[in-house]
Amino acid sequence: MRRDRRSRRVALLAVLPMYLFTLAFVIGPLAYMLVLSFMRRSGAWGVEADFTLRNYLHIGEPVFLATFWQSLRLAFATTALVTLIGYPFGYFMARLTPKWRNRCMILLIVPFWTSSLMRLYGWMIVFRANGALDRLLMWAGLTDRPLKLLYTYPAVVVGMVYALVPFMIYSVYSSAEKLDMGLLEAARDLGAPRSHAFLTVALPLTMPGVGSGLVLTFIPSMGLYFIADILGGNKVVLVGTLIQEQLMKVHDWPFAAALSVVLMALTSLFLFVYRRATHSGELEGLV
Amino acid sequence: MKTQKKRNRGTAALLLLSLFLVAGCGGAPAADPTTAAAATTAAATTEAATEAAAESTTSSAAAATSAAASTTTAAAASATTTAATEAPASTAAASALADPALTGTQLNLYTWEGMFPQDILDGFTAETGIRINYVNFDYDETMLSKLETAQGGDYDLVIADDYIIETVIAEGLAQKLDTAKLKNYANIDPAYQKQFYDPNDEYTVPYGAGVQTIVYDPSAVGIEITGYADLWDPALANNLGLIGNFRVINGMALKVLGESYNTEDLGIIRAAGQKLLELAPNIRLIKDDQLEADLLSGEIGAGVMYTSQVFSAVVENPELRVVFPKEGIGFGVMAGFIPSKAPNAGAAYAFLDYILDAARGADCFLYLGYYSTNRAANEFIDVSLKDLLILPEGFNVNMEMIQNISDEATAEHDLVWTEFKTATGQN
Numbered sequence: 001m002r003r004d005r006r007s008r009r010v011a012l013l014a015v016l017p018m019y020l021f022t023l024a025f026v027i028g029p030l031a032y033m034l035v036l037s038f039m040r041r042s043g044a045w046g047v048e049a050d051f052t053l054r055n056y057l058h059i060g061e062p063v064f065l066a067t068f069w070q071s072l073r074l075a076f077a078t079t080a081l082v083t084l085i086g087y088p089f090g091y092f093m094a095r096l097t098p099k100w101r102n103r104c105m106i107l108l109i110v111p112f113w114t115s116s117l118m119r120l121y122g123w124m125i126v127f128r129a130n131g132a133l134d135r136l137l138m139w140a141g142l143t144d145r146p147l148k149l150l151y152t153y154p155a156v157v158v159g160m161v162y163a164l165v166p167f168m169i170y171s172v173y174s175s176a177e178k179l180d181m182g183l184l185e186a187a188r189d190l191g192a193p194r195s196h197a198f199l200t201v202a203l204p205l206t207m208p209g210v211g212s213g214l215v216l217t218f219i220p221s222m223g224l225y226f227i228a229d230i231l232g233g234n235k236v237v238l239v240g241t242l243i244q245e246q247l248m249k250v251h252d253w254p255f256a257a258a259l260s261v262v263l264m265a266l267t268s269l270f271l272f273v274y275r276r277a278t279h280s281g282e283l284e285g286l287v
Numbered sequence: 288m289k290t291q292k293k294r295n296r297g298t299a300a301l302l303l304l305s306l307f308l309v310a311g312c313g314g315a316p317a318a319d320p321t322t323a324a325a326a327t328t329a330a331a332t333t334e335a336a337t338e339a340a341a342e343s344t345t346s347s348a349a350a351a352t353s354a355a356a357s358t359t360t361a362a363a364a365s366a367t368t369t370a371a372t373e374a375p376a377s378t379a380a381a382s383a384l385a386d387p388a389l390t391g392t393q394l395n396l397y398t399w400e401g402m403f404p405q406d407i408l409d410g411f412t413a414e415t416g417i418r419i420n421y422v423n424f425d426y427d428e429t430m431l432s433k434l435e436t437a438q439g440g441d442y443d444l445v446i447a448d449d450y451i452i453e454t455v456i457a458e459g460l461a462q463k464l465d466t467a468k469l470k471n472y473a474n475i476d477p478a479y480q481k482q483f484y485d486p487n488d489e490y491t492v493p494y495g496a497g498v499q500t501i502v503y504d505p506s507a508v509g510i511e512i513t514g515y516a517d518l519w520d521p522a523l524a525n526n527l528g529l530i531g532n533f534r535v536i537n538g539m540a541l542k543v544l545g546e547s548y549n550t551e552d553l554g555i556i557r558a559a560g561q562k563l564l565e566l567a568p569n570i571r572l573i574k575d576d577q578l579e580a581d582l583l584s585g586e587i588g589a590g591v592m593y594t595s596q597v598f599s600a601v602v603e604n605p606e607l608r609v610v611f612p613k614e615g616i617g618f619g620v621m622a623g624f625i626p627s628k629a630p631n632a633g634a635a636y637a638f639l640d641y642i643l644d645a646a647r648g649a650d651c652f653l654y655l656g657y658y659s660t661n662r663a664a665n666e667f668i669d670v671s672l673k674d675l676l677i678l679p680e681g682f683n684v685n686m687e688m689i690q691n692i693s694d695e696a697t698a699e700h701d702l703v704w705t706e707f708k709t710a711t712g713q714n
Contacts, residue, residue, distance in 0.1 A: 041694055058698075063706045070709070129585050148525065150586060151572045153712070233572035234531055235712040237705060249533060250701045251428065 037257035047253055055258035064242070064259075068266070071238045074228070075221040078160040082168045082217045085161065087210060090172025091202075094179070108166050120159060120230050127155050127231070151233030159227040164220060168213035175209025176202075211278055219267055239263050386637065390416030394634035397422045397430060398446035398623075402494075403642070404654040411641050417634045427451035434460050439627030444635035446494055446623040450691050453484035461490045461624040468636040471643035474663035478682075479620055483690055491622040492639050495657030496678065497594035498618040498686075499535050501610040502579075502601070507588035514613035515539045518589070519566055528572040528587035530596075533704035534689050535617060536573075537563065539591065542614040548689045551696040560703030567710035582607070598656035598675050609675075615685045618678075620660065652676050 037055055042048040058064070093104050111119060126132045127150040137143045149155060179202060187197035225240025234241070239259060246256035400423040408419050424430045427448050434445065439460040447455075455461050466472045469492070479493040503512055509522045518527060518539070529536050538548040540559035550556065571587050572578070579600035581587050592600070601607050625635045642651055648664030658678050659665055665677050692700075 061702060063702060063709060066709055067705065070712075146585075148571070148586075229574070232712070233528075234574055235570065235572070235708060237708045237712060242705065245533075245705075246701075248426065249531075250697060252698070252701070 033257045033260055036254055037261050039254045041252045041254050052254075055255045056262075058255060059258060059262055067237050067239055067242055068262070070236065071222055071240070071263075072266075074156070074160065074236070074238065075218055077157060078164060078221045079214060079218045081157065081161045082165050083210065083214065086165050086168025086213060087172050089165075090169040090209070090213075091176045091206065093169065093173050094176035108169060111166075116163060117226070117230075119162075120227060123155070123159055123162065123231060124150060150231065151235065153232065153236060156228045156232040156236050159231040160221055160224060163224060163227060164217045167216040167220075168210075171211075171213035171216060172206060172209040175206040179205050207278075211274070215271065215274065218270065222263065222267055386415070386633065389631075389633050389637060391418075392631050392634055393418045393420050394631060394638055395420045395422065395441065395443045395629075396446075396638070397424065397433075397442040397444070399423055399425070402446060402655065404650055407642065407647060407651060410647075411638060414641070415634075415637050417637060419638075431455065434626060437626075437628075440630060442626050443629040443631045444623055444625060444638055446621055449482060449484045449620045449622065449688060452491060452622055452624060453691065455624065456485065456490055460627050462627045462629065462632070463489045464492070464625065465636075469640045469643060471640050471645075471663075474643050474645055474648065474661050476660050476662040478678075479660040482620060483688060484620075485622070491624050492643065493620050493622045493660035494642070495621045495652060495655050496618055496660050497621075497657050498611070498616045498678070498682075499530070499532075499591060499593065500597055500616070501589060501591055501612060502582065502597045502607050503589035503610070504582065504585075504604075504607055506606070507585065512589060512608075512610050514543075514610070516543050516614065518569065518591070519543075521568075523569045523589060525569065525571050526588040527566075527569045528574070528578050528581055528590035528592075529570060530578060530590075530592055531573050531575045533700055536591070536707070537700050537703055538617055538689065539563075539612075540566070542612065542617075545614075548617055548687050549692055551693050553695065553699045556696060556699045556703060560706060563703065563707045564710050567707065567713070570711040573708065573711065579603075594658060595656035601675055602672075611679075611682070615687060616682065617689055618682075618686050619688060621657070 036047065038051050038053070040048045040050055040052050040054065059068075093101060096104065124131075128134070129146040129148065129150070131150075133149060134143075134146050137147070138145075183201050183205070184197050187201045188194070192200065223240050225238040225244065228234075228236040228238050229241060240263075243256045243259050243263075246252045246259065394417050396419055398421075408421070412418060422442070424433070428451070430445060430447050431451055431454060434442070434455065435458070439462075445455075452461070472492075475493060479496055480488045485491045501512055501515070501518070505511075508526065510517060510520050512518070534548065537556070537559055540562040541548060541550065541555070544555070544559055544562060546555050546559065572581060577596075578587075578590055578592050579596040582590050582592075582600055583603055597609055601609060623635075623639060625632050629635055642648060643661060645661065645663035646667050648659065648661035649667035652659045652661070652664065653668065653672065653676065657676075659668065659676050665673070668676050
């Protein structure tokens with residue numbers, strides 16, 4: 001009995017730093033942001049502490065709602081494309097021999113050694129007038145003059161997919177790696193055609209991986225506004241763009257805080273719906 | 288204007304670096320992945336990326352940065368040497384100002400990065416024995432909050448933008464200048480004095496002016512551009528680049544409607560917004576950094592840009608045409624002031640006097656790429672660059688400065704701006 005209590009106390013002491021850390025660096029800023037979002041801006045840079053709903057009502061302006069819609073659309077499009085590209089990649093990667101699996105994994109990790117912004121500048125070199133892609137198209141005889149590929153919506157989508165596809169690949173891979181091939185063979189033995197065996201056995205068993213891939217793709221894609229800035233020439237206005245502009249240019253911190261709160265609420269809502277729909281308490285690769 | 292100079296160089300370094308990486312097939316040394324992650328989240332701004340880049344690939348980054356720096360200033364430097372050799376006489380006088388009491392002290396200079404050529408900074412220390420502690424900020428607002436925290440102390444000399452200086456003076460964070468201590472004070476071009484931020488000319492010394500101008504490539508644009516109204520011409524479809532400053536861009540539409548930049552009438556701002564929506568089909572790109580690179584590479588045929596960008600673009604391609612819009616021009620001034628409790632105000636006076644010298648002033652503006660606010664310096668500026676660094680006589684008849692306006696008007700501008708940007712995305 002006494003020993004038990006003592007070990008509980010030791011355990012509490014051991015986790016205390018984590019609690020304090022969370023309190024100071026997660027709960028604290030969140031609470032600060034929430035409080036800020038109900039304040040009023042004042043002067044060039046400051047805020048005034050009197051309660052107002054103005055910031056939230058202001059989000060109701062059609063143009064700001066359109067921004068949320070734009071962000072959602074881009075996030076969905078990105079997630080769909082990432083799944084289409086990432087799933088087969090991860091699935092077949094898990095089927096490779098261990099030696100090649102490792103090589104693939106290294107190739108996937110290497111790009112992360114460079115800053116993501118520099119990789120985006122690489123895409124600018126690809127997309128710009130008389131850039132790599134333009135030359136290739138002209139060389140192939142598909143076009144006869146430089147195109148305006150950079151600063152367009154498709155360029156933004158390419159950048160988003162490029163930035164996020166590795167996360168889907170990792171998640172699917174970790175699921176597919178655990179897949180017991182015996183089950184697939186059994187299905188085949190019992191007469192299921194290849195496609196049928198995949199759809200009824202392999203796909204459901206790798207769904208947890210897809211699920212965590214979806215979460216890992218969707219949530220960041222709601223916030224990766226700088227890709228739209230750089231590859232979209234600032235013309236694709238996302239919520240992230242708006243928040244950054246409110247902070248750095250308009251200097252309306254309370255409104256920026258309100259936008260962040262709504263964005264976070266929206267993302268949490270999607271996460272909640274996803275969990276409800278899939279009945280999955282845990283996410284493969286995330287926990 | 289603000290941080291253009293600095294950011295330009297940052298992005299130039301980034302571009303160069305990415306080129307290195309593409310050419311070298313990813314032979315980049317390993318970086319701490321958390322650095323990259325931090326960059327992803329925090330770094331919408333290029334500065335953060337530059338830092339991350341510098342951290343991750345230290346050796347090549349340093350090389351690239353210095354390479355980029357030297358290319359941007361190369362043109363200016365070559366011009367400077369010719370100007371300097373023409374006029375060795377004027378510098379001799381300044382050495383007399385070396386005050387023995389200040390020798391060995393320190394000047395705490397607070398401004399953006401890259402505001403002075405290294406020669407000027409080194410020269411000052413050599414001549415006066417005053418060390419320079421160069422502290423830089425990214426945004427005027429950062430400077431203001433630091434200065435508020437320090438209650439006007441810590442720094443001896445601050446150089447910042449006009450609108451923020453108005454706030455600094457209103458908050459009592461600047462001290463009145465004793466112009467008798469500045470022998471070269473008379474060199475200042477009076478056209479840049481007594482502006483809204485310092486109407487009685489008591490606190491500030493202007494250091495460079497910027498105007499937003501239209502610059503275009505006649506070979507890529509089918510029409511002649513003389514004012515803002517021409518930018519609405521359908522001939523410019525998907526061919527126009529703008530800086531991302533909402534007061535400047537909304538101000539363009541205000542000017543076309545014959546209104547003031549600083550109107551607080553929400554109806555007029557709204558009307559300007561409607562006018563701006565008609566411009567959307569012509570917009571190819573909106574960005575603050577490196578807009579001139581897109582003009583030089585042909586991504587855009589025309590652009591509305593900051594002075595330093597126009598300067599680098601035209602130095603690179605003299606065929607480009609610079610237009611002072613006939614509807615009137617907007618301009619901003621950067622100015623130096625001494626904080627109210629500056630620990631070493633004497634050093635600040637010495638430095639101000641040092642850069643107000645005619646020949647050294649010319650060196651500074653060539654380096655900076657902003658319009659000269661030093662009348663005596665103008666004759667030291669190379670003939671070929673005079674048009675780019677000296678505003679024409681009488682420019683201030685048809686000009687207006689962008690000032691702080693009410694929160695309501697700012698919010699309306701922001702709304703109009705977001706609507707405009709959203710509309711450009713529908714192209």
